[in-house]
Amino acid sequence: MEYSYSIFILLLPLFSFIILGLAGMKMSHKLAGYIGTCSLGIVTILSYLCAFQYFGADRVNDIYPTIVPYNFTWLPLGSLHFDLGILLDPISVVMLIVISTVSLMVHIYSFGYMHGEKGFQRYYAFLSLFTMSMLGLVLATNIFQMYMFWELVGVSSYLLIGFYYPLKPAIAASKKAFIVTRFADMFFLIGILMFGYFTHSFSFNFAGHGAEVIMGEGTTPFIMADYGRAITAGAMIIPTALTLMFIGGAGKSAMFPLHIWLPDAMEGPTPVSALIHAATMVVAGVFQIARMFPLWMAFAPHTLSIVVWVGVFTAFYAAAVACAQSDIKRVLAFSTISQIAFMMVALGVSMPGHEGLYDDHTQLGYMAGMFHLFTHAMFKACLFLGAGCIIHAVHSNEMALMGGLRKYMPVTHITFLISCLAIAGIPFFSGFSSKDEIITACFQYSPVVGWIMTGIAAMTAFYMFRLYYGIFWGTENKEALAHHTPHEAPLSMTIPLIVLCVITVGVGIYSTLGGFLGWEGSFGSFVSASGKDYIIHFDTQIALTSTVIAILSICLATYIYKGESQPIADRLYKTFPKLHRAAYKRFYQDEIWQYVTHRIIFRCVSTPIAWFDRHVVDGTFNFMAWGANEAGESIRPWQSGDVRQYAVWFLTGTVALTLILLCI
Amino acid sequence: MIPVECYFVLSALLFFIGVYGFVTRRNLIAMLISVELVLNAVDINFAAINRLLYPNGNEGMFMTLFVIGVAAAESAVAIAIIINVYRQFKSDSVDAIQNMKR
Numbered sequence: 001m002e003y004s005y006s007i008f009i010l011l012l013p014l015f016s017f018i019i020l021g022l023a024g025m026k027m028s029h030k031l032a033g034y035i036g037t038c039s040l041g042i043v044t045i046l047s048y049l050c051a052f053q054y055f056g057a058d059r060v061n062d063i064y065p066t067i068v069p070y071n072f073t074w075l076p077l078g079s080l081h082f083d084l085g086i087l088l089d090p091i092s093v094v095m096l097i098v099i100s101t102v103s104l105m106v107h108i109y110s111f112g113y114m115h116g117e118k119g120f121q122r123y124y125a126f127l128s129l130f131t132m133s134m135l136g137l138v139l140a141t142n143i144f145q146m147y148m149f150w151e152l153v154g155v156s157s158y159l160l161i162g163f164y165y166p167l168k169p170a171i172a173a174s175k176k177a178f179i180v181t182r183f184a185d186m187f188f189l190i191g192i193l194m195f196g197y198f199t200h201s202f203s204f205n206f207a208g209h210g211a212e213v214i215m216g217e218g219t220t221p222f223i224m225a226d227y228g229r230a231i232t233a234g235a236m237i238i239p240t241a242l243t244l245m246f247i248g249g250a251g252k253s254a255m256f257p258l259h260i261w262l263p264d265a266m267e268g269p270t271p272v273s274a275l276i277h278a279a280t281m282v283v284a285g286v287f288q289i290a291r292m293f294p295l296w297m298a299f300a301p302h303t304l305s306i307v308v309w310v311g312v313f314t315a316f317y318a319a320a321v322a323c324a325q326s327d328i329k330r331v332l333a334f335s336t337i338s339q340i341a342f343m344m345v346a347l348g349v350s351m352p353g354h355e356g357l358y359d360d361h362t363q364l365g366y367m368a369g370m371f372h373l374f375t376h377a378m379f380k381a382c383l384f385l386g387a388g389c390i391i392h393a394v395h396s397n398e399m400a401l402m403g404g405l406r407k408y409m410p411v412t413h414i415t416f417l418i419s420c421l422a423i424a425g426i427p428f429f430s431g432f433s434s435k436d437e438i439i440t441a442c443f444q445y446s447p448v449v450g451w452i453m454t455g456i457a458a459m460t461a462f463y464m465f466r467l468y469y470g471i472f473w474g475t476e477n478k479e480a481l482a483h484h485t486p487h488e489a490p491l492s493m494t495i496p497l498i499v500l501c502v503i504t505v506g507v508g509i510y511s512t513l514g515g516f517l518g519w520e521g522s523f524g525s526f527v528s529a530s531g532k533d534y535i536i537h538f539d540t541q542i543a544l545t546s547t548v549i550a551i552l553s554i555c556l557a558t559y560i561y562k563g564e565s566q567p568i569a570d571r572l573y574k575t576f577p578k579l580h581r582a583a584y585k586r587f588y589q590d591e592i593w594q595y596v597t598h599r600i601i602f603r604c605v606s607t608p609i610a611w612f613d614r615h616v617v618d619g620t621f622n623f624m625a626w627g628a629n630e631a632g633e634s635i636r637p638w639q640s641g642d643v644r645q646y647a648v649w650f651l652t653g654t655v656a657l658t659l660i661l662l663c664i
Numbered sequence: 665m666i667p668v669e670c671y672f673v674l675s676a677l678l679f680f681i682g683v684y685g686f687v688t689r690r691n692l693i694a695m696l697i698s699v700e701l702v703l704n705a706v707d708i709n710f711a712a713i714n715r716l717l718y719p720n721g722n723e724g725m726f727m728t729l730f731v732i733g734v735a736a737a738e739s740a741v742a743i744a745i746i747i748n749v750y751r752q753f754k755s756d757s758v759d760a761i762q763n764m765k766r
Contacts, residue, residue, distance in 0.1 A: 641762040644687050644695075651683060 003053070003069040006086050009046050009096070010139065012039040013132035017125050024121030036124035037107040040100070040131060047100040054093045055526055063531030064090050066205070071141050079200050085141035087204060090527045091290050091370060095138035098377045099280050101503070103131045105381065105496035106275040112493035113271055113388050123163060123269070130156035134280050138287060142202040143192050143245075146291070150188070150252070153281045154181050160276060161268040173264035180261040184251020191244030198237045204291060239300035242292060246307060249285025254337045255344065256314040260590055262337055266329040270391060273329060274384030278336045279377035286343040286373055293366060293529060297352045308348035308445070312452055315341035317587070319459040323466065324583035327397045328387050331467050332380070335423065338460060339376050343369045345453060346438040349445035350529060358530035361444050366529035367536070368437030374523070375430035375507060379422040382500035386416040389493055390471060393486035399467070404476035408486040413472050415497040420468045422504045424461035425550045430504045432547070433511035433523075433536070439546055440539050454546055458553040465557035475564050511536070515543075671712035679705035690757045692746045696739060703735045 016039035024032050054064065071085030107127060114120055133152035140146035155178075162174030196202050247258075254262040265277050276282070289296065289307065296304055315338045322334035350365030352358065389412045394402055406413040422429035425436065435457055443450030488494070514522040515538040524534035560568045573580050582588065678701050685698030707728045714724025746756065753760040 643758055644690075647683075647687055651687075 003050065003067060003086075003088060005046055006050055006069050006088065006139070009043050009050070009100075010086070010132060010136055012043050012046075013128040013135070015039065017128040017132060020121055020125035020128060024125055027121055029116070029120040032121035032124050033107075033111055036128050037104070037111070039128065040104050040107050043131070043135070044100040044104045047096040050088065051093050051097050054088055055090075059533075062533065064526075068141055080196055080202070082144050082202065083142050084145055086139045087141040088139070090531065091287070092138045094370065094374060094527055095287060096135065098374055099131065099134050099138065102275055102279040102377055102381045102500075103127070103134075105385070105500060106271045109274075109385050109388070109493050109496040110269075110271045112490040113392060114269065115490075119163065123160075126156055126159045126163070127272075127275070130160065130276060130281070134284075137284060140204075142204055143195065143292075144202045146288070147185075147188065147192055150248075150284060151185065153276075153284065154178060154185070154252075157181075157265070157276050157281055160272040161265050163269055163272070164267070167267070169264075170267040173261075173267040177261040177265045180258055181251045184248050184258050186248075187244045188248020188251075191241040191248065194237055194244070195241040198241075238295060239303045242296055242300050243303055243306060245288060245292065246285075249288040250310065251285075252288075253282050253285030253340050253344065254314075255285070255310050255341065256317055257589065257593075259314065259318065259337050260593055263330050263333045263586065266327070266333050266397075270329065270384060270388030273333070274381045274388065277333065278380040278384050282336060282340055283343065283373050283377070286340060286347065286369060289344070289347045290366065290370060293347070293350075297350075297358070297362065297529070301352050304348045304351070306348075308345055308449065311341040311344035311348055312449060312456075314338070315345065315456045316452065316459075319456050319463065321583055321586050322463040323459065324580055326399050326584070328390065328399055328402075328467060328471065329384075329397050331399075331463060332383055332387055335460065335464065336380060338456065339372070339380065339423070342435065342438055342453070342456075343372050343376070345369075345449070346372060346441055349441050349449065351445065358532075360534075361441070363524070363528045363530065363532075363534045364437060364444065365441035367524045367527060367534055368434060368441050370527045371511075371523045372431075372434035372438055375422070375434045375504070378500050378507070379419040379429075379431060379504045382415055382419040382497055382504065383423070385493070385497055385500070386412050386419065389489040389497070392489055392493070399470040401477050402471045403474040404472070405486060406472040409488045411488060411494045411497065415494075415501040416468060416472070418501050418504060420464045422508060423464050424554060425457055425546055426554075427543075427547055428505075428508050428512050430508035430511065432508060433515050433538075436515075436538060436543050436546055437536065440542050443539075443542060450542075454549060457546055458549045461550040461553040462557050465554050466561050469557060469561035473562050474566070516540075668712055668716050671708055675705040675708040675712070677705075678702070678708065690759060692749065692756050692758055693743075695758065696742050696746070699742075700735060700739065703731060707731055 016036050020027075020032055020035060027035075054067070057064070059065075066087065066089040068085055068087050071083055071087075073081045074084045075082040107124075110123065110127070114123055117123070130153060133149045133156055136149035137146055137153060140149060158174050158178040161177050162170050164170040192202070249255075251258045262277060262282065266273055268277075318334040318337035318341065322331050322338065325331045325334060346365050346369030348365075350362045350369075352362055389409065390402065390405065391397055393405070393409060396402075418429065422431035425432045439450060439453050439457065442453045511522055513519070515536045518535055518537045520533070520535055522536045524536045528534035560566060585591075682698045682701030682703075682705065685701065686695050689695050689698065710724045710728045710731070714721060718724070749761055750756050
């Protein structure tokens with residue numbers, strides 16, 4: 001079979017998890033690290049091989065064919081069945097590249113970052129578990145398998161956030177992350193079950209029987225019998241199910257108001273934040289919408305506006321909060337939320353053209369969302385890993401303790417700057433092309449959304465350069481640096497930075513030139529909504545506007561934050577103390593959730609239910625147990641141990657039965 | 665020719681003697697003999713009813729032979745148990761092994 005090696009992409013990390021999990025504590029740190037990294041290295045090679053083979057193959061009817069190398073029925077339930085398998089199509093292959101690349105970089109980086117840490121082997125075991133689950137999520141052949149791996153990534157995220165489990169905040173953060181995402185996943189599960197019940201299929205093969213049942217276009221008797229159900233499904237059920245699934249995706253992807261777990265998740269080790277909470281797991285929601293995209297287009301194009309507005313609000317909210325945070329990882333976390341919201345908006349604004357066909361507009365939004373997912377994963381992982389180097393050198397997350405680090409950490413400085421330029425959307429860096437496509441798609445959807453997103457892009461450039469100047473320029477904190485001078489990170493930490501940076505710049509130059517000149521073979525040739533070759537062509541006007549705005553906001557940030565002292569920033573704090581405080585406190589979202597859960601849900605709902613459970617439900621069962629016990633006690637004396645007595649009773653009973661039968 | 669009722673009366677007598685012996689005797693061997701009597705009552709019934717209802721058939725007779733075979737095996741096992749009980753409790757009375765239930 002052609003892609004038979006693809007099973008090893010899943011099995012290798014699983015084996016390394018099992019080996020490290022069972023025998024890790026008996027190994028030296030180095031050996032455990034090598035096992036994890038080598039298996040991931042092989043997975044990366046296989047992923048690239050898979051991508052080359054897949055995209056190198058010929059198109060069938062202008063699209064890359066969907067390939068299912070493995071698929072077997074795991075649980076048959078009548079007409080429904082749960083399958084497990086591997087599905088290769090453009091988006092899953094692109095995700096393979098993203099996940100394996102970032103994961104390999106994080107594995108290498110962790111050698112330096114986690115050096116000498118207690119539980120080093122456990123850390124690598126969990127990294128392997130996470131990588132396996134995430135790869136399984138993107139390779140799933142059906143929504144149920146996706147859900148299983150979806151929960152597995154949730155568990156690995158929980159385990160890794162709580163890696164420093166002796167620390168209270170780490171435990172609280174891991175619990176928060178798990179509970180919030182689980183709460184959202186409940187809606188996802190309800191959506192899946194509704195979808196499965198009405199379409200008789202969990203498969204991602206929407207062109208198969210599932211879609212035909214809904215559309216009722218087929219002519220087989222089975223479909224005709226279910227015609228009424230099919231109409232209901234098409235009109236009501238599919239949009240509802242998709243919206244419920246989106247809530248699950250919003251939980252994982254930290255969309256407002258379910259974003260509260262992501263900033264706290266920064267309690268975990270920094271490489272974990274780079275891998276899970278920036279590059280891969282948090283984009284699972286985006287991937288899910290992209291996966292269900294044909295259904296959104298066919299049955300719920302107007303419901304997508306929910307996705308758009310949730311995305312727009314989240315992007316704005318997170319950008320606003322990011323401007324006021326002082327912890328560098330929190331700034332990056334909010335910037336991640338904001339950027340994921342950009343991807344969500346990009347998918348949301350892809351409306352179908354006339355008669356549900358995929359026109360350029362549909363193609364553009366979808367392609368831009370997936371492209372931004374790809375570029376964002378690279379430069380945001382680079383930013384987080386850079387932040388890890390800085391934290392490693394300064395031993396703190398607080399921006400106040402930093403400043404003037406550019407002299408001490410040249411490699412980190414350059415890579416951080418390049419990634420900041422990429423996220424700000426400067427031409428010839430990868431973020432430019434993807435973000436510009438998103439904004440173009442937004443303008444096609446509605447000018448209002450377009451301008452809002454342009455404004456948020458400007459805010460992005462501003463807060464990223466505020467962060468950059470706060471870390472690398474400005475005054476050195478003499479007190480903090482008195483004990484030791486910060487030093488450049490070891491080679492194992494700088495190499496991943498350089499690799500990710502090279503990808504960012506390489507993709508940036510290629511896609512920027514390609515976008516202006518209309519080259520074939522850009523990202524749109526690989527991934528597009530209909531699968532057909534889509535040639536990226538920049539709208540010069542929008543590209544120019546967004547570049548100018550990005551440069552202006554970088555200049556503004558330079559003007560405010562570059563100097564030794566920051567008079568303008570200080571004056572702004574004094575003029576709007578309340579606004580700054582609110583933004584610093586994330587507009588009190590955590591407090592609101594706290595109030596809602598503790599004061600309303602716990603007190604008014606949970607307490608009565610707990611009382612009912614303890615007294616009524618438990619009481620019933622205790623009564624039944626007591627009754628059985630009493631009955632047993634009362635008939636116990638009958639068992640005397642005298643066999644002749646039993647014989648008499650037996651005989652009497654037989655005679656009595658015989659007499660009764662005779663009388664009847 | 666002996667009327668068939670005689671067989672039934674004999675079988676009923678044997679059966680109730682067996683049951684009476686099983687209920688009243690304390691000696692394990694005596695109880696085993698009583699059980700054998702009950703089995704023999706059944707054998708007689710099989711043979712008599714076979715002759716009465718299906719004079720040309722032999723199934724009842726076969727069943728009788730089968731019961732005799734099973735009874736032989738059963739008494740072998742039972743005697744083995746009784747010997748072990750006797751070794752353990754130094755008694756062949758059924759009362760001696762009452763505490764087995766605990």
